[in-house]
Amino acid sequence: MAANCMCNETGVLIFSCSGGSDVGELSDRVARKMAKCGQAKMFCLSGIGAHIPGMIESTKAANKIIAIDGCPVSCSKKTLEHAGFKVLAFNLKDIGFEKGKAKVNEESIEKAASIIAGGKIEETISRSSGGCCTK
């Protein structure tokens, strides 16, 4: 394999809504946490919304696509679905974070990441490089 080769398996891609509210920020921080822990690769939702061909095609190469939304508007999930992708969607409201009342700190980030990692994507994550977020 050549140096800096990017031809490894894409694995799990994670997208967050990264919206302007507290839960939007939390979704972003959770996705970054999971990416940092090696559980998924974070990718740019705006690139999907903008239909950037390179990003669309790269996303097609993913084994699994995770969408994390902060609120029930579900922009991340809907943006990805609009582009034709099937996603595993998580909404922070469903796991106890209320818009306008959520605290964004290490505790809440860890709690949300742990729930997501231990939920529907458990099997997927166990096939990846492991990670420090799963309990």
Add this chain to the structure above:
Amino acid sequence: MKIEILGAGCPKCKQLTSNAEAAAKELNIQAEIGKVTDIDKITEYGVMMTPALVIDGIVVSAGKVLSEDEIKKIISK
């Protein structure tokens, strides 16, 4: 037609290049086929996975080695 193969030069990139050359030849299309190996330039296309195939500036695939037939279908569109 300009065809670019994005990738650092691993066997998958070489295979995709070979398939693209064969597809262009088969369709009797005058194509300028080039390689982009610089990571910064590759990421400027928004590509996260290589090899990627770019036709006339548009990324048409990423993270897979398209067959000659698949490339022919794309070129013929």
